[in-house]
Each structure stands twice: as structure tokens, then as C-alpha cells.
Amino acid sequence: MLKGDYMETGTSNFIEEIINDDLKSGKNSNVVTRFPPEPNGYLHIGHAKSICLNFGLAKKYNGRCHLRFDDTNPSKEEDEYINSIQEDVRWLGFDWGDHLHFASDYFDKLYDFAILLIKEGKAYVCDLSADETREYRGTLKEAGKESPYRNRSVEENLELFSNMKAGKYKEGEKVLRAKIDMKSGNICMRDPIIYRIQYSHHHRTGDKWCIYPMYDFTHCLSDAIEGVTHSVCTLEFKNNRDLYDWVLQAVNFEHRPRQIEFARLNLNYTVMSKRLLLQLVRENHVSGWDDPRMPTISGLRRRGFTPESVRDFTSRIGVAKADNIVDIALLEHCLREDLNKKANRAIAVLNPLKLIIENFPENEELMLEAKNNPEDESAGSRMLPFTKELFIERDDFKTEAPKKYFRLAPGMEVRLKFAFYVTCTGFSTDDKGNITEVRATYDPDTKGGWSQDGRKVKGTIHWLSAKHAKNAEVRIYDRLFQTANPYDAPEGKTFLDNLNPESLTTLKNVKIEESLANAEPGYICQFERTGYFCSDIKDHTHERPVYNRAVPLRDSWAKIDN
């Protein structure tokens, strides 16, 4: 079993209980699920929950899970999304085998089912305008009124529907409706529209159709056609379940999938709707769907998240029916936990400050051994050059040491990781008072970072030989929104006003080990003492290295310092 595997969760959820019952009662002899995205946007972490659930269930019960595109609205759907969705599901580690399907594959069958409904007197062509239809539908508390076209003869309906298909009417002029109950308390059942006219070019069927089936008619039949046993969806479709069942009953489909609803995922400090995510992309508040600040799968991937960490996250949050807002700290925790064991360590000095080792020979270069991963001996080690002029982190030096501070300050001794103990002897400033360099002496008897006399040093800091270090750009990412609930905006403001102005800080003068410059795009590692980073998939080159911060290391000193 893999880390982050759905099956890793010891406790089962209510959906598994339902499946167990269906298997035990003999209602089903196998399990078939499906992940049914509409190709009108990129997948996000909320979809990951559904993907892991559906594919995980199939795996657990030795069944199968289909990837089916719900492509019934050509005006919103694009091939770019079809491609990104497949890439993202695969990246998460799932395989749909031969079962890549499109609702549009069933357009012919769906049309036949519509004819059947008409013949049974269960559907009719309605001429009401969109506005009239809305008025006739009634409200939440008042029943609707029956359409004047509701009782057309089967023959007339057949002819009209055929004309709709033949393109004899304009968009909006006619629709096909299921004849159910205009007085139903469930608005979904008030003669729902099941076909509308739309003169759009479809990405798969081209211009073959000018009428397209609606979700409620398409989804249940697609599930049934594919032999899906358990159709798992989110809670907002609960009301649609009556219609799901009604359609299958009405066409007398022998196989009856069972719809089960669970609560969708919400994360604090971000938004999780394709509409809003699309707005962020279109209005350039982010660089694209794969901007590392986006909660999209592609954004997380570019940020440096691993499929294992995302899967682990989805298994930890559970599956239930209560509305929830999960703390994004849990997602970050899952990444740290995964990377702590897997990621090699390397040194990068984010805000470089020159450190001169006064008693180290001018032109000498000493090679020192550095462990690649203290959590994994098999990761081995590498050699780091040590010279008279080094770079250390600006944050690791203070002109006066506050309480509990054990980094570098005049008179203080610290360990340069993997190298030597050094004692600070002084520092220089420019005319504005900015620190320009720090000076220290090293103890040659502490090579490797161990003292012979057993004296201890509290602080260990990282460093890089100035003449060997390479330059890099590092993008420090923080939460996209500065408020836990971005939707909670004051009067006259929108979620956009809650964007975090410091969600991206670009560091242009970062010093890195040579190996980091030579890494390929998408290389994930830990920058010693600062965080986990990933070389940018799009912008990183050996000549011009670019790293993204996936997540910082936990920092208990920061808490004391503030």
C-alpha cells in the first residue's frame, strides 16, 4: 500500500457502509464508480477529494472507475480542459484504463431515450420563453403552473422534437421538458428541461447537433449505460436525485445506479469554485490556472506538492455530509511529512550577507562532506567547498543578541553546518547603517562541525562559499488570500479585496549550490533550515535557475522572535 493511499484510512466512511450493504444484499455484485468533470476549467483540490474517493473506492472493492467528461454544454467547454484534466488525474496516480468516456458519446442513445419518453407521454416540447418558463416554475414556497403546451399529442411532440433536431427553430424558441409535477416541493421535478437548442460547435460531435441534453437527463443515463453502480457526487446534487431516479424509471432502464452525496471540500484562505478561479485567471490576479498560489492540481504541482501528499490529505480529511472548511495547515503538514523523508537537502542563502573568515587562508579551498538527507542514509552525501569569503543568511546575524537568540552576533560562537565553529569578531556598515559584511574567526579543530573538547554551541547556520555560489531567483509564496474566509468581504467589496498583497515575494539575489542550478525543472528539495522548494516547471533553466517555495519549515524561533 502506498503512502497516501485511500485504503490507508482505517476508518471507513458512510459511503462504504452503503456499498457494503448493497454487496451483501446482492443488489450489486461489483463496484463501478466514475469521476465526471465538465471540461470547463482546471481541476482543483476539491476535485482531488472526489477523484481519490471514486478511484479509491473502485480499487478497494476491486471494481473500476471511469473518467467521463460531462460535455453537454459546448458553449463553455474546451479541449484545453480535457487535456489538463486527464493530466491531473494521471498525476494524482489514477488510471481509468479503457474507460475514458464522454457524455457526448451517448448523444444518439440519449436522443432515442428522449423519443421514448415522448412516446410514453412523459415528455413534451414547450414553447414558453426562458422568462415565461421561470414564471411558470413558481417559487420556493408557491407551486408552479402547468405550461399551456404540456398536453400536446405524442405525434405533435415527436414532430416538433424532430424539427428541433433538424434546426428549424432558433435558440430559446423551444425546449423538451419532462412531464412530472409542477406542484412538487422539489423544484427539480417541476417539468425540468431536458433538451435545449444551442447552435454551438461541439468539440467532439462538431456541428452534428443543435440540440443538447441537460445534465439531469444525461448524467443518470450515462451512468446507467456505463454500468456504474454507485454514482458519488457532492451534496448540492441531493435535490437532483429525485430526477435522477425518475428518468431511469421513466425509460425503464434495467440497471439502476445509486446516487450518493457527500460534502464538498472547502479550504480556508482560498476559494474553491471554478467560476472564481476562472475570474482570477482572466483578470490576471494570478499568472494562470497553474500559478503556484492556485488551489488547482496544476498549481499545487507547480508549487512543489507531491501526488502522495495530496492523496494523504484527502484521506485525512475524511468523507462525510457536514459542511466543512478544512484548515490549509493540514495540507501543508501533509507535504512536509512526505518531503521530510524524501527530499534531499541543499543549501540556499535567500538573503545573502558576506561573512569573512579572518584566519582562513586567502586562496584555499577546502572540501567538506554534507549529508543529503539525515532522514535517509541511502541518500548519501556531497562535497561542499569552503573558502575565506562566505555568504550567510542576513537573518542569522544580529548586532546585539536578544534573549534566547543563539545565532551569530559579536562575540558569539556558532556552528557553520558541516564545516567549523566560528566566533564573530565584528561587522561593517555603510553610511546608511546597513550591515555590509560580518567578520569571524574559525576554529580549525572543529572541522566537520564537531569540537574536540566537547564544548557545545547552540546555533547552527548554513553558508555557501561566495566564489562558488550560483545566483538564482526564488519565489516565496504565501496564502492567496489574507482572510480565512475570502467571501467575507465588507459592504461594496468583493473577494478580490481580500487577496493577499504579499502572496508572492520574488527574491532575485539568492545564492545556491551549483547542483541546484544544474537540477532539472520540477526538482523538489529542502533548502536547509528554510523550507521545501521546487525548481519551476516553466521558468527554471540551468543558466537562470528559478525556485518556488512550496512550504516553509516550521519555525519555532519566529514565534519567540515576534
Place this chain on the structure above:
RNA sequence: UGAGGCGUAGCCAAGCGGUAAGGCACCGGGUUUUGGUCCCGGCAUUCCAAGGUUCGAAUCCUUGCGCCUCAGCCA
């Protein structure tokens, strides 16, 4: 109630009549050549509220309260 769904810790979430799992967060302490990791300890006498049934209730019943979904020719 027009119809439906849901209320267990700051955030998720087990629990299915036998006396509140686990994770994240948070707070202590120990180890440590990452102020990381790891380890140890703390963190709901109470489950939305109030009644009732029962030897025993988060679990069953009753009545309230609160939150969410639905009035696209979107999915």
C-alpha cells in the same frame, strides 16, 4: 419546512444503547550538526438546546434553535 440536508474541541472526524478514537492547530518538556525531524506529556465530565424513555443516551423519542442546498434553456 415549500422540499431536502446537516449540527461531536479552534479545524476536520470516529462513534450505530454500555459511559467521548484519531489527525491538524495550539501549549509544555526531552533529543538533535536544520530553532526542522523525532520522542514524551497536556488539550470535550460532554456531543446545538430543553424535555422524555432507559439501570445506562452523543446514539432512541418529542419539541425547539441554528447553518447549508434548490426558483439556469449551467453542471
